[in-house]
Amino acid sequence: MELQEINQKLTETRDELLGILHGLGGNQLNNRKDSSSWSISQICQHLIKTEELYVLAIRKGLKSKEDSFIENKPLEFLLDRSNKLEAPDIAKPTDEILEIKEIIEKLNNSREKLYEILNTIEDPSVLSRRHFAHPVFKEMLLIEWVRSLYLHEQRHIKQISEIIDGFE
Incomplete structure (x- = not known):
């Protein structure tokens, strides 16, 4: 999968997430089904932290x-x-x-950092030639790090939808 295609998926997935978030109130954002589950706000925090960590990993892998x-x-x-995966x-x-x-601002900032690093890459094929060890998935090519971001976000959009369905 080419970087341009991945960027398109990243954009579509983030737009979908932001569209869902814009329709939520404060209670919906911060309520938890139970003590062992995350609120929508916490899921978004997790997405932000993950994206920031991925930017660091990609930066290190490019070195x-x-x-x-x-x-x-x-x-x-x-x-x-x-x-089930344990973060x-x-x-x-x-x-x-x-x-x-604040959530939307942080989501935008983490995505901006990702695009900053991706836009500095002169030859995108380098992402398919360099790797960095992922804490869960072990050795991964950098292109897979980028690709897994939108898949990870799609996973959590499903989780958010399940939570919203539980409100109704």
Whole structure:
């Protein structure tokens, strides 16, 4: 999958997320189904933290001068919500109550940082030749890091929709 195509998916997915968020009130944002589940606000915090961590990983991976010869990972499993994944502690949200405006601002900032790094890459094929170790998925090509971001976000959009359906 080419970077341009991935960028399109990133944009579409983020637009979908923001569209959902714009329709929510403060209670919907911060209510939790139970003590072991995340609120919509916390899911968004997790998405922001994840994107910021991915930017750091991509930056580090780009510093490498060695070509990687690792296979692309199938990442579609990220969309399967029946497959429970535990977020690494570093990407877990806090209990901080955030207003919708603040969440959207932070989502925009993390995406801006991603695009800043991607737009500095002269030869996008370098993303398919460099890798960096992911805490959960191990060795991943940088292009897979970028691609997994929108799949990860789509997974959490499904989760947010499930939470909203529970409000009705």
